[in-house]
Amino acid sequence: LAKTTQPISMDSYEGQEVNITCSHNNIATNDYITWYQQFPSQGPRFIIQGYKTKVTNEVASLFIPADRKSSTLSLPRVSLSDTAVYYCLVGEGFSGGYNKLIFGAGTRLAVHP
């Protein structure tokens, strides 16, 4: 299982774009990259997942370079409610069976007024 490294904390202001980068040098061919968000006293919530290039949904964008050794979660125009811990995970992608998720310490994002 590939280990991930991401910043412990980040600060931003309302209306700014926030980019959180995660490195995963040992990512395997079958691994997908997934990001979760967790608010205090709640369980993590799936944000976005990708395998290569760029993925965008209504919440965020995920940029993955060709070598897939890193990925960047981009949150456009953050608000105070985006203050949370963001986890980057890599895991084997197959439709059946069990795949194990490993949550690291995450990145604590604080959005200021």
Add this chain to the structure above:
Amino acid sequence: DVKVTQSSRYLVKRTGEKVFLECVQDMDHENMFWYRQDPGLGLRLIYFSYDVKMKEKGDIPEGYSVSREKKERFSLILESASTNQTSMYLCASRATVNEQFFGPGTRLTVL
């Protein structure tokens, strides 16, 4: 709207008590998981179940057992609670590749 519910948000028990944490999902998922989350340690997998009556140990199963009699329900059991089991317990069920839906968590305090 998909939903994972846990029986209690907060629970206080005494050392040596038997503790049951219940988790129910309404998404017909086959895979369900129990994690605990502690400051500085992230989420750690205790047990998971890939089908009814099937279970596998995670990374930290000692002191815990599980039960999955019905597809929608996955129970975590602390046979004899100890103070080092004071933690936030999170249940999840698996949807697609790497996507798990988490419940709100149960904050357990063992005195």
